[in-house]
Amino acid sequence: MQLTGADIVVKSLEKEGVEFVFGYPGGAALHIYDAFHRQNEVEHILVRHEQGATHAADGYARSTGKPGVVLVTSGPGITNAVTGIATAYMDSIPMVVLSGQVMKPLIGYDAFQEIDAVGISRPCVKHNFLIQDVEEIAETIKKAFHIATTGRPGPVLVDIPKDITAQVAEFLYPESVEMRSYPEPATAQPSEIVTAVEAMLNAKRPVVYTGGGVVLAHAQEGLRDMVKTLGFPCTNTLMGLGAYPHDDPQFIGMLGMHGTYEANMTMFESDLIIALGARFDDRITGTLDNFAPNAKVIHVDIDPSVIDKNIKADIPIVADVKEVINAFNAELGRRREDINPSLIANWWEKIRAWQGLDSFWYEKSDTIIKPQFVVEKLHEVTGGEAYVTSDVGQHQMFAAQFYGFSDTHKWINSGGLGTMGFGLPSALGVKIAHRDADVACITGEGSIQMCIQELATCKQYDLPVKVINLNNRYLGMVRQWQEFSYEKRYSNSYMDSLPDFVALAEAYGHVGMQIDKPGDVEGALREAFAMKDRLVFMDFITDQQENVYPMIESGKGHSEMRMRPGSASLAE
Amino acid sequence: MRHIISVLLENESGALSRVSGLFSARGYNIESLTVAPTNDPTLSRMTIVTTGDERRIDQIEKQLNKLVDVAALKDITRGGHLEREIVLAKVIVTSAQKAELETIVKAFNGSLITVSDTQCIVEMSGSSEKVDELLKSLASLTIIELARSGVTGLSSDESSLTA
Ligand SMILES: Cc1ncc(C[n+]2csc(CCOP(=O)(O)OP(=O)(O)O)c2C)c(N)n1
Numbered sequence: 001m002q003l004t005g006a007d008i009v010v011k012s013l014e015k016e017g018v019e020f021v022f023g024y025p026g027g028a029a030l031h032i033y034d035a036f037h038r039q040n041e042v043e044h045i046l047v048r049h050e051q052g053a054t055h056a057a058d059g060y061a062r063s064t065g066k067p068g069v070v071l072v073t074s075g076p077g078i079t080n081a082v083t084g085i086a087t088a089y090m091d092s093i094p095m096v097v098l099s100g101q102v103m104k105p106l107i108g109y110d111a112f113q114e115i116d117a118v119g120i121s122r123p124c125v126k127h128n129f130l131i132q133d134v135e136e137i138a139e140t141i142k143k144a145f146h147i148a149t150t151g152r153p154g155p156v157l158v159d160i161p162k163d164i165t166a167q168v169a170e171f172l173y174p175e176s177v178e179m180r181s182y183p184e185p186a187t188a189q190p191s192e193i194v195t196a197v198e199a200m201l202n203a204k205r206p207v208v209y210t211g212g213g214v215v216l217a218h219a220q221e222g223l224r225d226m227v228k229t230l231g232f233p234c235t236n237t238l239m240g241l242g243a244y245p246h247d248d249p250q251f252i253g254m255l256g257m258h259g260t261y262e263a264n265m266t267m268f269e270s271d272l273i274i275a276l277g278a279r280f281d282d283r284i285t286g287t288l289d290n291f292a293p294n295a296k297v298i299h300v301d302i303d304p305s306v307i308d309k310n311i312k313a314d315i316p317i318v319a320d321v322k323e324v325i326n327a328f329n330a331e332l333g334r335r336r337e338d339i340n341p342s343l344i345a346n347w348w349e350k351i352r353a354w355q356g357l358d359s360f361w362y363e364k365s366d367t368i369i370k371p372q373f374v375v376e377k378l379h380e381v382t383g384g385e386a387y388v389t390s391d392v393g394q395h396q397m398f399a400a401q402f403y404g405f406s407d408t409h410k411w412i413n414s415g416g417l418g419t420m421g422f423g424l425p426s427a428l429g430v431k432i433a434h435r436d437a438d439v440a441c442i443t444g445e446g447s448i449q450m451c452i453q454e455l456a457t458c459k460q461y462d463l464p465v466k467v468i469n470l471n472n473r474y475l476g477m478v479r480q481w482q483e484f485s486y487e488k489r490y491s492n493s494y495m496d497s498l499p500d501f502v503a504l505a506e507a508y509g510h511v512g513m514q515i516d517k518p519g520d521v522e523g524a525l526r527e528a529f530a531m532k533d534r535l536v537f538m539d540f541i542t543d544q545q546e547n548v549y550p551m552i553e554s555g556k557g558h559s560e561m562r563m564r565p566g567s568a569s570l571a572e
Numbered sequence: 573m574r575h576i577i578s579v580l581l582e583n584e585s586g587a588l589s590r591v592s593g594l595f596s597a598r599g600y601n602i603e604s605l606t607v608a609p610t611n612d613p614t615l616s617r618m619t620i621v622t623t624g625d626e627r628r629i630d631q632i633e634k635q636l637n638k639l640v641d642v643a644a645l646k647d648i649t650r651g652g653h654l655e656r657e658i659v660l661a662k663v664i665v666t667s668a669q670k671a672e673l674e675t676i677v678k679a680f681n682g683s684l685i686t687v688s689d690t691q692c693i694v695e696m697s698g699s700s701e702k703v704d705e706l707l708k709s710l711a712s713l714t715i716i717e718l719a720r721s722g723v724t725g726l727s728s729d730e731s732s733l734t735a
Contacts, residue, residue: 304637
């Protein structure tokens with residue numbers, strides 16, 4: 001079948017099973033947009049800013065496990081998309097970004113809207129391509145999807161000069177691609193499994209620490225079996241929440257900078273860390289100087305480069321974490337009688353004592369809305385079943401600490417890059433994939449304004465997400481750092497001249513609510529979630545001075561958490 | 573420690589900038605970097621001289637391997653190896669100095685190319701150490717221009733790096 005390059009692009013997406021493309025048109029992409037117009041298989045979602053397109057595709061990807069697809073034009077189109085590409089890159093999210101480029105003969109001549117897309121995206125993509133010939137389009141798109149979705153996933157950019165999209169070629173979509181320099185991921189050796197399980201069976205103070213890799217690999221079921229079989233405590237990273245149910249007695253909460261006291265102390269005093277699909281980044285470990293001084297480390301990851309990068313692994317296993325967990329479970333099945341719960345009885349006692357501190361404790365109020373309270377009520381009202389996206393700041397940490405996730409792929413936040421502006425567009429991407437589910441975006445009055453234009457996209461495509469704006473009139477997380485480390489010099493962290501969010505929501509055709517009394521929180525949430533087909537923007541006027549506790553401050557380690565003033569202390 | 577890492581790279585546009593970008597983004601040292609096509613026209617061979625402790629070199633190798641354009645790599649300093657660099661040095665020589673220069677160059681198995689009555693180019697290939705020594709021996713002359721190729725190398729056993 002002879003097709004134009006533009007039709008080949010769209011047909012290739014169809015062959016990949018792509019349902020939605022999030023994009024924004026412009027000169028260099030117009031042939032491709034014309035091709036979209038000629039078909040009904042792949043739906044194009046018109047966002048209001050290219051950053052929104054990437055975050056929407058990202059939210060779609062995180063909530064479905066399928067790659068998110070983005071289409072932008074050259075120049076400002078692709079530069080606007082860079083933040084979202086980098087966000088996906090840092091969190092290993094599968095994404096394919098197609099960008100129009102100026103005509104091939106013009107490349108290098110500073111043509112109108114010319115930018116070196118391959119160059120500008122290189123540090124934040126898993127790989128990228130500049131198409132040189134119409135004959136290459138189909139195979140390159142196939143490669144892009146293959147690279148984006150296999151191994152450690154990530155974004156892949158395909159830059160396509162405009163003239164090539166007008167040329168004609170035979171359309172043949174390859175069934176598979178082979179790239180000698182992109183080998184299949186490694187698999188675990190049986191001996192590695194045996195050694196690791198042996199270490200587990202002998203541990204007296206073990207901890208299972210899991211990250212985003214377990215979510216990406218859909219390994220949660222095996223993980224739950226494994227943790228149950230072993231009787232070990234389990235902690236999840238910010239990216240890994242939901243992998244282990246929040247209300248299971250073996251769950252000790254999130255670890256890291258704003259994790260629970262017990263999770264961090266458990267890491268600190270452990271003699272065996274079983275790290276699954278996690279990368280020991282600085283927000284998790286605190287200072288490395290005194291990191292888990294007595295622990296042996298089993299480190300499982302599909303990406304060899306994370307092994308020994310920050311923490312030396314005693315038993316490294318480079319393979320798909322799901323396969324490894326399944327192999328652990330098989331080996332544990334063979335060694336059932338060697339599992340000795342009494343070996344870790346003292347350990348659990350210690351952990352229970354740490355848990356007794358209730359490190360997420362906060363002072364309730366019936367006059368001022370505490371942000372934590374809103375998140376707790378959100379859990380209640382949604383039965384803990386909602387998809388929750390967030391922006392970046394204190395509200396993100398409150399969401400992670402207080403929502404309570406029981407499933408993977410439901411907690412959607414920018415953990416690696418920490419991108420303000422992520423929340424709303426990612427929520428719309430989630431909603432497109434899960435029309436019948438509740439989708440809540442927990443945000444702050446700072447973050448929401450970074451991509452607020454996507455309220456229009458929600459209107460156009462009828463995406464009734466619920467926006468939970470925890471409005472503290474501060475760039476709260478910045479203010480908190482300034483309170484702790486800069487003697488309360490609140491330099492440029494106050495958000496003055498805030499818009500009337502209720503009127504703003506209404507201007508976009510949505511429902512706006514302002515809630516300023518704790519007693520109204522639950523009722524308002526119930527009312528909002530009952531409006532199944534309306535986007536409701538809920539502006540909660542919250543405590544301006546609230547801080548996120550506990551906290552590992554910079555330069556400190558797991559055993560040096562700063563607790564909320566007034567909270568219980570450990571009676572030794 | 574100094575390491576020489578040989579990399580077989582897909583002969584794709586942009587492949588070189590992926591490697592150099594990786595080194596600058598992650599703050600790895602590059603002492604020298606050379607690249608040229610191989611007998612297989614789809615592959616280039618790159619030779620990177622870098623420094624770092626074991627952990628850093630391990631990271632460099634892993635990060636390089638992650639690049640989709642990298643087909644294979646080897647730290648050739650982990651075994652017997654041959655390293656060569658070419659140096660070209662344009663020097664000012666008076667007729668009185670010429671004989672002495674010829675002796676030095678001969679001792680280094682190099683050669684002399686005459687540019688004019690007062691200038692010639694010294695050419696030599698050898699290990700970077702040898703090149704350094706040669707340049708030291710030329711200290712009494714005025715070097716007006718110096719070009720070193722950077723190191724290229726091979727393992728000196730029967731192994732070979734293949735894609
Ligand atoms: C794009 C971007 N710019 C700056 C920052 C730095 N930053 C981190 S949190 C934060 C404040 C966020 O304020 P808000 O959205 O109101 O949330 P709050 O912390 O008050 O809950 C800032 C400015 C960032 N993460 N992302």
